[in-house]
Amino acid sequence: MSMSKQPLLEIRNLHVSVDGTPILRGIDLLIHRGEVHAIMGPNGSGKSTLCYVLAGREGYTVTKGQVLYEGRNLLEMSPEERAHAGLFLAFQYPVEIPGVGNMYFLRTALNAIRKHRGLEPIDAMDFLQLVREKAKLVGIDERLLKRSVNEGFSGGEKKRNEVLQMAILEPTLAILDETDSGLDIDALRIVADGVNALRNEQHAVLAITHYQRLLEYLVPDYVHVLVGGQIVRSGGPELAAELERRGYADLEPQATATLQ
Amino acid sequence: MPTSTAKIEELVSREYQHGFYTPIEEETLPPGLNEDIVRLISAKKNEPAWLTEWRLKAYRHWLTMKEPTWQNVRYQPIDYNAIHYYSAPKMKSRPKSLDEVDPELLRTYEKLGIPLREQELLAGVAVDAVFDSVSVATTFKEKLAEHGVIFCSFSEAVQNYPDLVRQYLGTVVPYNDNFFAALNSAVFSDGSFCYVPKGVRCPMELSTYFRINAAKTGQFERTLIIADEGAYVSYLEGCTAPMRDENQLHAAVVELVALEGAEIKYSTVQNWYPGDKEGRGGIYNFVTKRGICLGRGSKISWTQIETGSAITWKYPSVILRGDDSVGEFYSVALTNHYQQADTGTKMIHLGRNTRSTILSKAISAGHGQNSYRGLVKVMRGAEHARNYTQCDSLLIGDRCGAHTFPYMEVRNSTAIVEHEATTSKISEEQLFYCQSRGILLEDAVSMIVSGFCRQVFQELPMEFAVEAHKLMGVSLEGAIG
Ligand SMILES: Nc1ncnc2c1ncn2[C@@H]1O[C@H](COP(=O)(O)OP(=O)(O)OP(=O)(O)O)[C@@H](O)[C@H]1O
Numbered sequence: 110m111s112m113s114k115q116p117l118l119e120i121r122n123l124h125v126s127v128d129g130t131p132i133l134r135g136i137d138l139l140i141h142r143g144e145v146h147a148i149m150g151p152n153g154s155g156k157s158t159l160c161y162v163l164a165g166r167e168g169y170t171v172t173k174g175q176v177l178y179e180g181r182n183l184l185e186m187s188p189e190e191r192a193h194a195g196l197f198l199a200f201q202y203p204v205e206i207p208g209v210g211n212m213y214f215l216r217t218a219l220n221a222i223r224k225h226r227g228l229e230p231i232d233a234m235d236f237l238q239l240v241r242e243k244a245k246l247v248g249i250d251e252r253l254l255k256r257s258v259n260e261g262f263s264g265g266e267k268k269r270n271e272v273l274q275m276a277i278l279e280p281t282l283a284i285l286d287e288t289d290s291g292l293d294i295d296a297l298r299i300v301a302d303g304v305n306a307l308r309n310e311q312h313a314v315l316a317i318t319h320y321q322r323l324l325e326y327l328v329p330d331y332v333h334v335l336v337g338g339q340i341v342r343s344g345g346p347e348l349a350a351e352l353e354r355r356g357y358a359d360l361e362p363q364a365t366a367t368l369q
Numbered sequence: 370m371p372t373s374t375a376k377i378e379e380l381v382s383r384e385y386q387h388g389f390y391t392p393i394e395e396e397t398l399p400p401g402l403n404e405d406i407v408r409l410i411s412a413k414k415n416e417p418a419w420l421t422e423w424r425l426k427a428y429r430h431w432l433t434m435k436e437p438t439w440q441n442v443r444y445q446p447i448d449y450n451a452i453h454y455y456s457a458p459k460m461k462s463r464p465k466s467l468d469e470v471d472p473e474l475l476r477t478y479e480k481l482g483i484p485l486r487e488q489e490l491l492a493g494v495a496v497d498a499v500f501d502s503v504s505v506a507t508t509f510k511e512k513l514a515e516h517g518v519i520f521c522s523f524s525e526a527v528q529n530y531p532d533l534v535r536q537y538l539g540t541v542v543p544y545n546d547n548f549f550a551a552l553n554s555a556v557f558s559d560g561s562f563c564y565v566p567k568g569v570r571c572p573m574e575l576s577t578y579f580r581i582n583a584a585k586t587g588q589f590e591r592t593l594i595i596a597d598e599g600a601y602v603s604y605l606e607g608c609t610a611p612m613r614d615e616n617q618l619h620a621a622v623v624e625l626v627a628l629e630g631a632e633i634k635y636s637t638v639q640n641w642y643p644g645d646k647e648g649r650g651g652i653y654n655f656v657t658k659r660g661i662c663l664g665r666g667s668k669i670s671w672t673q674i675e676t677g678s679a680i681t682w683k684y685p686s687v688i689l690r691g692d693d694s695v696g697e698f699y700s701v702a703l704t705n706h707y708q709q710a711d712t713g714t715k716m717i718h719l720g721r722n723t724r725s726t727i728l729s730k731a732i733s734a735g736h737g738q739n740s741y742r743g744l745v746k747v748m749r750g751a752e753h754a755r756n757y758t759q760c761d762s763l764l765i766g767d768r769c770g771a772h773t774f775p776y777m778e779v780r781n782s783t784a785i786v787e788h789e790a791t792t793s794k795i796s797e798e799q800l801f802y803c804q805s806r807g808i809l810l811e812d813a814v815s816m817i818v819s820g821f822c823r824q825v826f827q828e829l830p831m832e833f834a835v836e837a838h839k840l841m842g843v844s845l846e847g848a849i850g
């Protein structure tokens with residue numbers, strides 16, 4: 110990796126508390142454009158917390174450290190601004206919004222982001238075509254597009270819907286919080302395809318997962334292990350296979366997190 | 370989520386858009402109420418003796434009545450002797466065409482977004498414009514007359530169609546029905562009248578736009594709509610008033626009559642001045658609206674979007690007398706600041722196989738208090754009657770309140786009556802989800818509120834759906850995605 114290139118995301122000694130309880134305890138992470146990072150770790154280790162902090166959710170207090178996105182202080186930006194700047198979080202538990210049409214939601218989101226990029230709102234016909242094409246790609250039934258956002262969707266359908274949003278919004282940094290959990294094998298491949306479609310010099314991906322299975326389709330450049338709010342190990346794709354065999358048992362939180 | 374709560378509350382507290390006053394010379398009767406005033410109003414309108422007598426009967430009965438106190442609202446006692454019961458723009462005689470209408474009045478309606486010149490009007494909507502106590506113009510009359518549809522001010526109907534008025538006036542809401550209906554019966558000044566003959570589908574939407582302008586004046590309008598056998602009519606009602614520090618009383622009565630196979634769709638977008646942020650001023654909207662499905666297979670449908678008024682007290686109801694008749698009530702009530710609403714419906718099932726649907730969406734913000742109050746009554750003869758009621762409340766912030774008072778009286782064992790109620794807070798999770806997709810917080814709030822109201826907005830005619838969405842700070846697409 111060339112050190113002269115500005116990282117897309119730079120997390121330095123990040124400490125985060127929720128309701129006064131420290132959850133993240135000194136995270137360091139560098140992500141460059143073109144890279145795919147995976148984070149693995151036991152339940153409750155702070156993976157979703159990290160995702161929420163990056164996306165700007167309220168209630169997560171940064172007590173120490175900093176996060177730079179394209180060199181800007183990410184923590185000062187509102188959630189909308191982060192989205193406009195190309196950050197996207199696929200939720201571990203996507204939210205239902207009764208009465209709001211899925212298509213309308215997608216179009217509003219896309220237009221908000223286009224506006225930020227100085228583009229006109231997308232033409233209704235073009236949008237329809239775009240959605241149809243992407244829906245086919247991620248294997249979403251068109252009937253789901255006509256329903257309210259995530260309302261009554263099955264677990265897997267909700268996850269696919271997140272991938273659809275990602276495919277349409279084309280984020281610069283896509284963060285996937287266990288998007289593979291609860292998916293069948295076909296869907297898994299679709300998630301991987303969705304991510305791989307973003308795999309080029311412009312984009313980067315941070316995928317949270319519990320399963321090596323996903324990482325077989327989506328070969329990450331780096332794998333990090335998060336335990337007790339700290340990255341306790343980092344390595345290449347082979348680390349995932351090792352974790353699958355040995356579990357997290359002998360990995361203890363420590364002060365030094367290794368980075369490449 | 371303290372910061373976003375504050376932001377959301379700020380977002381829903383928009384300034385009132387229609388608070389201006391039209392400086393126009395009006396003829397106003399002295400304040401206070403007695404038999405002479407009642408007679409004077411009747412005389413001004415050149416009414417037949419039977420109507421004067423009917424008014425007096427109502428007035429005398431009103432004197433024996435007490436203002437209701439059962440509703441879940443609070444206000445200072447009203448001094449009925451401080452109110453002007455009649456105020457009308459000075460006109461030599463009722464204008465025959467728009468050219469004779471005071472241009473100041475036309476400008477007022479234009480400013481409100483209701484141009485009265487037919488070529489400028491929304492095609493397909495006929496408007497009766499009521500300014501304080503009188504109707505100042507009714508559009509598209511000739512076109513409607515070609516289809517035999519009568520649409521005019523109530524005063525005109527009394528002069529030109531006295532038999533129809535006499536046959537139906539007070540048959541749905543009797544003069545002694547309740548305190549405010551009795552008061553209205555005594556002093557009502559104008560309103561709209563509509564008759565759709567047998568088998569006619571009214572070719573356009575009919576609408577009345579009520580404007581209160583004069584100070585210290587009550588508005589007491591009376592509307593009567595009759596759909597003869599197999600007829601259909603869709604009627605819209607809108608209302609606004611200037612911003613004033615004192616409260617003003619609006620006590621209207623609406624009566625609907627649907628004969629065999631007829632259908633009446635009545636929609637309201639109520640945006641009376643709600644008072645200021647501290648709860649000063651605003652309209653007391655104490656209204657009696659009721660329809661009767663007289664004939665077999667008839668249908669009456671009420672849709673209301675209630676966003677204005679300091680206090681709203683109204684229960685648009687349906688008496689389901691004809692077998693197989695249908696009653697519907699769709700409501701969105703929004704209370705913000707110190708607004709209070711106690712609203713709902715009554716569905717009275719008399720006929721066999723009668724069906725009713727009630728869908729109420731209440732949104733409370735600021736210190737707003739919102740109560741749903743509904744009665745479903747199934748009488749002994751109403752075999753296989755069915756009712757479905759759903760009441761949903763959405764709270765924005767934690768100083769507002771939502772209350773539900775459902776009453777059920779079922780006297781027939783074959784009837785099926787269902788009731789569902791939910792209360793939810795606008796969720797931080799939903800807002801964050803929208804924001805994380807790049808949607809601005811204010812658009813996210815609109816979107817979620819609009820989604821919450823979607824089923825009711827869908828019942829509105831297109832022109833009003835646009836208006837309703839704007840009122841709620843919501844774009845139309847939000848609900849129809
Ligand atoms: N409001 C709160 N107060 C205290 N602790 C909290 C609060 N919210 C979350 N936590 C704790 O923070 C820890 C990290 O949660 P997080 O959701 O980030 O874990 P995760 O790594 O995503 O787990 P999983 O693999 O199950 O999704 C958990 O122990 C959780 O219980």
Ligand SMILES: [Mg+2]
Nearest residue numbers: 156157158201
């Ligand atoms: Mg998690």
